[in-house]
Amino acid sequence: MADTFSGLINYWVAIALMMIGFYIVIAQGNLVKKIVGLNIFQVAVFVFYISMGKVKGGTAPILDDSIEVYSNPLPHVLILTAIVVGVATTALALALIVRINRAYGTIEESEINEQDNVLDASEGKP
Amino acid sequence: MIIISLLFFMTATAISMLWLRDLFAVVMLSGIYSLFAAVIYMVMDAVDVAFTEAAVGAGISTVLMLGTLALTKSKEKVHKKIAYGPLALVLITGGILVYGTLDMPHYGDANAPIHSHVASRYIEKSGLEVGVPNIVTSVLASYRGYDTLGETAVVFTAAIGVLVIIGRRKKKRKKTGAVNDGGDIA
Numbered sequence: 001m002a003d004t005f006s007g008l009i010n011y012w013v014a015i016a017l018m019m020i021g022f023y024i025v026i027a028q029g030n031l032v033k034k035i036v037g038l039n040i041f042q043v044a045v046f047v048f049y050i051s052m053g054k055v056k057g058g059t060a061p062i063l064d065d066s067i068e069v070y071s072n073p074l075p076h077v078l079i080l081t082a083i084v085v086g087v088a089t090t091a092l093a094l095a096l097i098v099r100i101n102r103a104y105g106t107i108e109e110s111e112i113n114e115q116d117n118v119l120d121a122s123e124g125k126p
Numbered sequence: 127m128i129i130i131s132l133l134f135f136m137t138a139t140a141i142s143m144l145w146l147r148d149l150f151a152v153v154m155l156s157g158i159y160s161l162f163a164a165v166i167y168m169v170m171d172a173v174d175v176a177f178t179e180a181a182v183g184a185g186i187s188t189v190l191m192l193g194t195l196a197l198t199k200s201k202e203k204v205h206k207k208i209a210y211g212p213l214a215l216v217l218i219t220g221g222i223l224v225y226g227t228l229d230m231p232h233y234g235d236a237n238a239p240i241h242s243h244v245a246s247r248y249i250e251k252s253g254l255e256v257g258v259p260n261i262v263t264s265v266l267a268s269y270r271g272y273d274t275l276g277e278t279a280v281v282f283t284a285a286i287g288v289l290v291i292i293g294r295r296k297k298k299r300k301k302t303g304a305v306n307d308g309g310d311i312a
Binding site: 003004006007008009010011012013014015016017018019020021022023024026027028029030032033035036037039040043046047050051052053054055056057058059060061062063064069070071072073074075076077079080081083084085086087088089090091092094095096097098099101106107108111 | 265
């Protein structure tokens with residue numbers, strides 16, 4: 001039981017972080033906060049992946065004659081790519097927020113919906 | 127032990143991001159969160175990932191978000207109390223994921239399936255085939271070079287997207303005049 005706990009606690013904390021991020025994305029109305037939540041989720045997935053790549057007693061995967069055991073380099077490569085792509089998507093999302101703020105004058109989801117409803121009513125749409 | 131305490135700090139940071147209303151504080155905390163993640167990667171032997179996270183995740187992301195706050199608003203207006211529907215959904219999802227981890231190989235297990243296929247080949251042969259001591263660099267630039275090329279294409283597309291969405295503000299204003307972007311509906 002204690003063995004299971006210490007062996008899996010990393011994964012569980014990563015899942016808890018993912019769920020905090022998920023909750024911020026779906027329950028908070030502020031658009032910038034939603035993006036922060038998405039970032040929390042993303043980093044939690046990275047921590048999960050890197051945890052899986054670690055080998056007990058291993059070192060960083062840089063070749064040297066004096067080293068016997070290396071950690072798995074493959075998750076590191078995948079996450080390296082994911083971090084850069086993640087920043088690209090964050091930048092695009094933030095640009096959209098700036099554009100939304102320019103059009104609606106607010107970055108709160110509820111106020112944007114309200115303005116849309118007023119607009120729809122004035123145009124006679126259902 | 128050090129990993130558990132770092133994960134505890136990360137969780138505390140994430141929860142305070144959930145509660146705080148001041149968006150400036152939330153953005154700074156997200157930078158701190160990324161730095162904690164970078165330290166965790168360092169402890170877990172992922173040195174390349176650690177410095178990328180510190181530079182890109184904690185650096186560039188935070189700067190981009192601060193720029194967004196400067197152009198928009200830095201206070202959250204509507205602060206919702208606990209929303210029970212999303213909370214239930216999150217708890218159920220989390221429960222299913224935790225159930226999924228129960229038969230996973232434990233942390234640091236050298237016999238886990240993830241270490242048994244292509245990874246050992248990279249460790250044994252990349253030094254001879256590519257000649258770079260850093261295996262992550264060999265895989266990133268040589269074995270999975272096309273993947274990295276695709277990544278560059280994604281970053282390029284995102285940069286163009288950002289320019290198209292927010293670029294050339296002044297010209298647009300002059301051309302469209304008062305009817306700009308539906309901004310007068312309120």
